[in-house]
Amino acid sequence: MLAAATLPPTVATALSVRLLESMVRIRFVEEAIARHYAGQQMRCPVHLSIGQEAAAAGVCAALRADDLAMSGHRSHAHYLAKGGDLPAMIAELYGKATGCCQGRGGSMHLVDLAAGFVGAVPIVGSTIPIATGLAFADRQLKRDRVTVAFLGEAATEEGVFHESANFASLHALPLVFVCENNLYSVYSPMHVRQPAHREVWQLAAGHGIAAHQGDGNDPLAVHELMHAAVAHARAGRGPVFLELKTYRWREHCGPGFDNHIGYRTEAEYLAWRERDPIARFEHRLQQSGEFDELRHAQFKDAVEAEIAAAFAAAQLAPFPAGTSLLHHVYAES
Amino acid sequence: MKSSARELTYAEAIRDAFAVALERDPRVLLLGLGVPDPKGFFGTTLGLQKQFGADRVMDMPCAENGMTGVMLGAALNGLRPVINHQRLDFALLAMDPMCTQAAKWHYMFGGAMKMPVVFRMIIGRGWGQGPQHSQCLHSWFAHIPGLKVVMPTTPHDAKGLLLAAIEDDNPVVFIEHRWLHHLKGEVPAGHYTVPIGPARRARAGRDVTIVAFSYMVLEALEAAEKLAEDGIDAEVIDVRSLRPLDQSLLLASLRKTGRLVVADTGHSTAGMAAEILAIAGESAFGSLRAAPRRVCFPDCPTPTSPSLSAEYYPRAGHIVAAVRATLQRPPNDDDLLVPAGAELDKPNPAFTGPF
Ligand SMILES: Cc1ncc(C[n+]2csc(CCOP(=O)(O)OP(=O)(O)O)c2C)c(N)n1
Numbered sequence: 001m002l003a004a005a006t007l008p009p010t011v012a013t014a015l016s017v018r019l020l021e022s023m024v025r026i027r028f029v030e031e032a033i034a035r036h037y038a039g040q041q042m043r044c045p046v047h048l049s050i051g052q053e054a055a056a057a058g059v060c061a062a063l064r065a066d067d068l069a070m071s072g073h074r075s076h077a078h079y080l081a082k083g084g085d086l087p088a089m090i091a092e093l094y095g096k097a098t099g100c101c102q103g104r105g106g107s108m109h110l111v112d113l114a115a116g117f118v119g120a121v122p123i124v125g126s127t128i129p130i131a132t133g134l135a136f137a138d139r140q141l142k143r144d145r146v147t148v149a150f151l152g153e154a155a156t157e158e159g160v161f162h163e164s165a166n167f168a169s170l171h172a173l174p175l176v177f178v179c180e181n182n183l184y185s186v187y188s189p190m191h192v193r194q195p196a197h198r199e200v201w202q203l204a205a206g207h208g209i210a211a212h213q214g215d216g217n218d219p220l221a222v223h224e225l226m227h228a229a230v231a232h233a234r235a236g237r238g239p240v241f242l243e244l245k246t247y248r249w250r251e252h253c254g255p256g257f258d259n260h261i262g263y264r265t266e267a268e269y270l271a272w273r274e275r276d277p278i279a280r281f282e283h284r285l286q287q288s289g290e291f292d293e294l295r296h297a298q299f300k301d302a303v304e305a306e307i308a309a310a311f312a313a314a315q316l317a318p319f320p321a322g323t324s325l326l327h328h329v330y331a332e333s
Numbered sequence: 334m335k336s337s338a339r340e341l342t343y344a345e346a347i348r349d350a351f352a353v354a355l356e357r358d359p360r361v362l363l364l365g366l367g368v369p370d371p372k373g374f375f376g377t378t379l380g381l382q383k384q385f386g387a388d389r390v391m392d393m394p395c396a397e398n399g400m401t402g403v404m405l406g407a408a409l410n411g412l413r414p415v416i417n418h419q420r421l422d423f424a425l426l427a428m429d430p431m432c433t434q435a436a437k438w439h440y441m442f443g444g445a446m447k448m449p450v451v452f453r454m455i456i457g458r459g460w461g462q463g464p465q466h467s468q469c470l471h472s473w474f475a476h477i478p479g480l481k482v483v484m485p486t487t488p489h490d491a492k493g494l495l496l497a498a499i500e501d502d503n504p505v506v507f508i509e510h511r512w513l514h515h516l517k518g519e520v521p522a523g524h525y526t527v528p529i530g531p532a533r534r535a536r537a538g539r540d541v542t543i544v545a546f547s548y549m550v551l552e553a554l555e556a557a558e559k560l561a562e563d564g565i566d567a568e569v570i571d572v573r574s575l576r577p578l579d580q581s582l583l584l585a586s587l588r589k590t591g592r593l594v595v596a597d598t599g600h601s602t603a604g605m606a607a608e609i610l611a612i613a614g615e616s617a618f619g620s621l622r623a624a625p626r627r628v629c630f631p632d633c634p635t636p637t638s639p640s641l642s643a644e645y646y647p648r649a650g651h652i653v654a655a656v657r658a659t660l661q662r663p664p665n666d667d668d669l670l671v672p673a674g675a676e677l678d679k680p681n682p683a684f685t686g687p688f
């Protein structure tokens with residue numbers, strides 16, 4: 001295994017910069033979504049990952065471009081980190097014909113096959129068995145790809161998680177379950193859903209799956225865990241489960257903050273903000289002398305320009321034609 | 334109990350029914366993802382946990398299939414659970430316990446046990462609900478012997494049918510359309526039930542019978558107003574109970590009008606509207622003076638883009654057009670116009686997203 005810590009310094013630096021930039025780009029995109037949402041032109045629910053960027057960035061940086069990923073309702077970060085097309089995502093949020101689902105899906109349904117992002121859907125847990133099936137087919141067809149199933153901790157409560165984990169373990173599938181444990185399912189805290197004396201990763205361990213827990217707000221730590229997991233899965237040694245502890249900053253669904261409505265405390269939120277994956281990592285790179293101020297400023301400008309262009313294009317793009325309503329119900333064979 | 338009526342929204346009426354049921358019967362239990370949440374499950378459970386305790390108004394793990402089965406056991410063993418789903422689509426994870434277990438329990442054990450459980454589901458629509466948050470699959474449940482299926486339209490019926498569902502000794506599927514939640518109407522205080530079965534005549538008329546389900550009753554009433562401007566007198570029937578289905582009101586209406594348009598919130602193929610047409614064909618064939626019509630969703634999943642709302646969701650205008658056809662009146666292109674400024678993907682004018 002090549003963990004970042006053991007890489008030669010220049011490679012490690014390149015990785016750190018890549019992780020930071022990946023996180024910043026995700027944050028800027030989602031902040032732009034939050035800003036534009038009030039314009040009432042993105043007429044779909046949006047589940048933002050602000051505060052959770054390190055998981056997506058660290059995981060996807062350990063994947064090959066041809067590896068596959070699937071996700072759930074909170075998928076913008078995963079899609080972007082995997083290399084999903086930004087303009088197609090923003091256009092999809094605007095319901096436009098140029099969107100990644102041609103306006104059929106909206107924020108909760110993202111896809112970019114060219115980037116290996118096979119799909120995200122908002123029925124909790126539903127992509128877990130499908131991702132397991134992707135890995136199964138790769139194994140059957142003797143491809144050396146790895147599949148990632150992104151899930152929230154609530155998805156481990158669904159039966160399909162366990163049915164999939166059992167099968168993946170049974171067949172030693174090249175699959176990594178990446179579970180972002182952000183402590184909540186909508187407004188429901190862990191203690192009304194799972195026993196306090198059992199950690200989430202232990203569920204996977206019970207299925208005979210190699211399972212680890214890590215700091216989901218530390219992109220290097222995530223990358224290190226994922227790097228090892230991918231090597232394990234690709235070598236045919238079976239699936240891996242990673243539980244990444246993190247926290248969503250904004251409301252479950254929508255652009256705002258909702259700490260005042262009573263299901264969690266402002267103090268808890270502030271404590272997690274202290275652990276901002278981006279500020280913390282930036283600070284760390286500054287300390288270690290790996291941070292290039294000028295380069296980062298230029299990167300931020302470039303990303304802002306890229307995002308502005310994606311929104312402008314999405315706003316100008318045509319809506320799907322009414323006559324296309326019945327297209328794609330069945331595949332033409 | 335003396336009943337005095339007051340204006341409540343549909344969501345408040347649901348909450349009121351829960352409060353009455355929890356108060357009257359200690360066996361009643363509410364369970365579901367977010368049931369005690371600060372937004373009160375679209376306002377339908379606000380304050381109930383505080384009032385009745387966390388062991389009777391419960392959140393649950395994200396495990397629809399397993400938890401539904403667990404509640405069947407609880408129902409067999411002395412409780413009267415209501416399982417709540419914020420979207421009908423989430424309840425589909427529990428098709429086995431609902432349709433293959435609960436629906437058959439009384440029958441297959443020769444009447445030895447009763448299954449007093451309510452499966453409550455909300456149908457979404459518009460604002461990005463899209464392919465996986467707006468399925469209207471009431472017809473699936475209505476297909477299953479052993480289940481009862483209700484879809485109330487008014488606040489009054491929402492409360493009365495919910496209480497009837499909770500008090501019924503059989504599994505009842507209780508389906509609410511999200512776009513009815515803000516609707517206001519007279520709701521008596523205290524306990525009352527609306528029996529499961531009878532349909533409701535929402536408007537009396539002579540020329541045509543419009544049979545509608547759930548939210549489409551509102552569109553049908555609007556259609557009837559428009560038709561009245563053209564001198565057409567439409568009768569509107571709110572089915573409200575899909576199983577058992579009230580044939581007598583439907584047939585009496587058809588014998589009077591001889592014309593039938595059915596407006597459903599779901600797909601037409603193999604759906605409830607087809608069932609109504611079948612009843613008309615089997616039992617009122619001689620009374621029909623024109624081919625009946627269906628106004629339903631197009632045969633494709635729900636697209637998310639707001640631009641396709643006008644194409645996708647049938648409105649009052651579609652019902653008006655169908656009625657004209659049954660009366661052999663010339664079509665009027667204006668029927669399907671979307672009024673300027675109308676936002677067809679919003680449940681009410683105050684809605685600004687996100688959910
Ligand atoms: C089967 C199903 N049940 C319920 C829901 C409603 N729902 C949407 S997101 C969500 C929370 C899931 O929590 P988690 O998996 O931890 O992901 P997070 O939102 O925290 O990222 C729920 C319950 C759903 N979409 N699908």
Ligand SMILES: [Mg+2]
Nearest residue numbers: 152153182184
């Ligand atoms: Mg969560």
